Amino acid sequence: MEPIQRVTAPTLDVLEALLAADGPLWGLVIIKQTGRPSGTIYPVLERLERQGWIDGSWDDESERSGPRRRHYEFTPDGRIAARELAATAAERRATAAARPSRAGGSGAGRPVTS
Amino acid sequence: MSLARRIVDVAVLLSPAASRAARAEQWRADVRDAGELDLRPTRLALGALTTAVLHRRSLHAAASPVPIRRTRVPGAVRVLVGLAFASLVAGEVASSELARFNGTSAVWVLGASGLVAFTVVPGALLLGAVLVSRRATPRRRAIGALLVLLLALRLGTVVVGEFRVGPDWLWIAVIATGVLATWFLVQGRRGPVWVLLALPALTLAVLEPQSLTWSENPDAAAPVLWAAVSTPVIGPFASALIAGIVSPRLDTGRSIEPTLVDRGV
Numbered sequence: 001m002e003p004i005q006r007v008t009a010p011t012l013d014v015l016e017a018l019l020a021a022d023g024p025l026w027g028l029v030i031i032k033q034t035g036r037p038s039g040t041i042y043p044v045l046e047r048l049e050r051q052g053w054i055d056g057s058w059d060d061e062s063e064r065s066g067p068r069r070r071h072y073e074f075t076p077d078g079r080i081a082a083r084e085l086a087a088t089a090a091e092r093r094a095t096a097a098a099r100p101s102r103a104g105g106s107g108a109g110r111p112v113t114s
Numbered sequence: 115m116s117l118a119r120r121i122v123d124v125a126v127l128l129s130p131a132a133s134r135a136a137r138a139e140q141w142r143a144d145v146r147d148a149g150e151l152d153l154r155p156t157r158l159a160l161g162a163l164t165t166a167v168l169h170r171r172s173l174h175a176a177a178s179p180v181p182i183r184r185t186r187v188p189g190a191v192r193v194l195v196g197l198a199f200a201s202l203v204a205g206e207v208a209s210s211e212l213a214r215f216n217g218t219s220a221v222w223v224l225g226a227s228g229l230v231a232f233t234v235v236p237g238a239l240l241l242g243a244v245l246v247s248r249r250a251t252p253r254r255r256a257i258g259a260l261l262v263l264l265l266a267l268r269l270g271t272v273v274v275g276e277f278r279v280g281p282d283w284l285w286i287a288v289i290a291t292g293v294l295a296t297w298f299l300v301q302g303r304r305g306p307v308w309v310l311l312a313l314p315a316l317t318l319a320v321l322e323p324q325s326l327t328w329s330e331n332p333d334a335a336a337p338v339l340w341a342a343v344s345t346p347v348i349g350p351f352a353s354a355l356i357a358g359i360v361s362p363r364l365d366t367g368r369s370i371e372p373t374l375v376d377r378g379v
Binding site: 026027029031032037039040041042043046050056057059066067068069070 | 136138139140141142143144145147148151152153157158160161162163164166168169214
């Protein structure tokens with residue numbers, strides 16, 4: 001498995017969507033859940049698959065004819081690495097949210113009294 | 115066949131050969147079933163198209179012993195081609211100003227300068243660009259050089275009105291297309307990139323609707339000829355330049371040495 005050189009927000013969204021899923025997830029569902037364009041998500045999925053983080057597999061639903069859907073799930077190493085990345089990202093978000101805002105100047109946090 | 119499906123088919127066509135089968139099946143299935151998730155098939159298809167154009171690494175590239183390299187044009191070539199186009203524009207501007215100097219001695223100077231700027235200088239600069247294209251084999255460079263010379267010569271005869279066979283606007287489109295084809299040949303472009311050869315003719319058809327009408331009497335079409343030897347002259351060459359710039363992205367390429375930097379999405 002190759003490491004991701006630069007973890008972008010779309011990549012993180014894809015990893016989090018896959019972590020939240022029980023089992024293989026249809027690529028289109030990932031696009032839907034992340035709310036990002038397909039032109040952003042398709043390359044992310046291809047790159048993660050190429051780097052060994054996820055495995056792609058074809059839907060074997062026999063009732064549906066024609067082209068098959070592609071599903072994705074983590075490889076064992078990919079799942080571990082994704083959890084670490086997601087945990088780090090969550091910590092950073094929490095830190096950023098806890099930081100006092102500077103926009104309100106010295107009055108930040110003080111209740112407004114009439 | 116729906117628009118979304120057509121767009122997907124183009125996206126598949128533009129994809130690296132190793133990825134086409136998988137992408138075709140996945141994207142067609144997604145476009146077909148987009149309605150189940152309240153997604154728009156056309157938007158999905160456009161995303162597939164941008165993926166095909168901008169992300170050309172095959173899914174199996176890492177497994178390949180020789181990674182695919184995106185062909186790049188050296189700086190010197192870009193400068194030479196850019197200067198050639200600038201000279202073309204300068205020559206066209208000079209030619210368009212000739213009428214203002216009719217009856218003066220300046221008209222000869224302006225005319226000669228315009229001719230040189232429009233034909234000789236771009237031809238020489240393009241010839242230089244071909245000869246310094248290190249990625250081209252010597253054979254391709256030789257063929258390219260010969261073609262550039264012939265095209266520049268023909269452009270010169272069109273401008274001075276010699277060897278008139280057919281309308282001038284047609285020759286402008288042919289020459290611009292020929293320049294682009296020569297470039298693709300020298301750079302060893304492969305795959306659907308050659309579709310871009312249609313751009314100069316399409317540009318001329320858009321800029322000069324009268325060019326769609328073939329006149330069997332060149333003299334009777336003189337007003338049309340003059341209209342063609344104005345902005346519509348530069349348009350085909352401009353579109354050829356743009357096609358040359360974007361062509362590396364459509365090149366299905368050859369496996370050579372390392373390596374693409376994996377830019378994260």
